[in-house]
Amino acid sequence: MSNANEHLDKILLELRRGTISIGVLSQLYEPQYGYSLVTMLSEKGIHVEPGTLYPLLRRFEKQGLLVSKWDTNEARPRKYYLLSETGKEVFDLLVVEWRSIVASLNHLIENKGDDVDGDG
Amino acid sequence: MSNANEHLDKILLELRRGTISIGVLSQLYEPQYGYSLVTMLSEKGIHVEPGTLYPLLRRFEKQGLLVSKWDTNEARPRKYYLLSETGKEVFDLLVVEWRSIVASLNHLIENKGDDVDGDG
DNA sequence: TATAATAGTGTGCAGCATACAATATAATTA
């Protein structure tokens, strides 16, 4: 008990979840394949499990946010994903909303509980 | 089709989800009751459904992050929630991680897909 | 009676994590 970290991990899990989509989409202005995304995002501080990423990529493709094509010229066949036009629109809007969320959250965090209101 | 907004909404839903916890906890350095949190957070840009908040508050209390007490002196009985010591620890750590996530995400967003590496 | 304030519950659905399976290549060893 008193293991604050356990609860932390759970909340963080939830917190990171939503950020995966935006992280993945951000990297697909140029074609990438799943495996490269996993390692690349990991290097940049976004840890994504393969078992999370692959279904995500497929879902996004199904939704029309991504397009894919197999490259069988290389040693091993790789499935490259790329943002569609719709995907770019979605990503742009997503970024706008993301910034708004970050702003709201930061505001809350900075005046944590301090009940500041100008109308006194 | 081509309704980018539908997919956007889904991703945004996921994105906001994780932020609810941190938003709620941030407001509980001083006692608040559920209903006031809903309206207060809403004013500050974090929309939370009552059906989301109440279970969340109870879960957090069960996890020891919050403590609660009924105030029956006022007109209607209100259940006030407040951060416990553990809750404060968790919140502090949460903020640290949150900032880290924001930094990573912002970095990805800014160099979206531009494969910039200094070793080139 | 109707409405607002306040708290609570139950169900459904989405989606990540975990673990697992499958294939192909490259490197290692016997």
Added chain:
DNA sequence: TAATTATATTGTATGCTGCACACTATTATA
């Protein structure tokens, strides 16, 4: 050469968590 291991690469199935939505319940007030 053959068997073994490691790595690259994609994929699937199941379980758990938790939000959204819709709903119920209670009390105060008009």
